[in-house]
Amino acid sequence: MILEQYHNTCSKLSKRLTIAYSTSFSWGIKAFASEYRDPIYSIYAYVRVADEIVDTFHDFNKTELLEKFKQDTFEAIKNGISTNPILHAFQRVVNDFNIDIKLVEAFLKSMEMDLFASSYLRDDYDKYIYGSAEVVGLMCLYVFVNGDEKKYKKLEHSARMLGSAFQKVNFLRDIKSDLTDRGRIYLPDVNAEFMINNENKKKLEKEIDQEFHEAFIGLVKLPIGVKLGVYSAYLYYIMLFKKIKRLDVDQLLNKRVRISNYYKFYLLLKSVIEVKVLKLT
16 A cells, blocks of 8 residues: 555654553553554554643633644545544554544643643542543554444443543642642542542542442453553552552652563563463453
């Protein structure tokens, strides 16, 4: 195909962007069978650019930039091409795997919410979580099942729960930077007047525990080519969550919980053993 070089170059750029912004996520993708890697890199790179617009482009008109990004996204998906390499790689995944356009719309809606909201009441919080995290998991699920709608429906709920759990763990880990750098609080019904405390932290942790449980039910049913990568990410977030649960709010507001690269490698080996040797089912 005459565009093959362009397709490949755009995919490589999406991979480079993903690796630059997330070593943990990149490790998980590397554990996928080769046919899944480029599409997932392309999804992550796309959502990363949108996230950067609302989180770091402080010296520019974020509203205009996000609106342009949104218009360019839908134009790329409609036309099947874009001169923006990240958008081009993403539209290929959307079109090749028949990803529901409503998922893309929900994601961009949550990015718009980030432009104007510094805290969320419960209903808006749930909508934000759905658009910012759950739909990303659902986009990946379309790739995992190769666009098979029947298989997708069976695993949809677990994929949503996994995305939600990951996002909420990130929120607890990043409380300090979200408050100081972005002026936001990503906990339901918590704002500047009603600050986070250990009681509402434990309430959110209870939600996360349940979501991890429901996510695992679907995780073990994923295709073998992606199970190892998803399970390694699952173990990473479980360990991160355990460390967060041992800390109180004041400690979280003073330091960012991390998992060392050594321990990440250990978790990857543990995943290999449990998935391939013990045949996780």
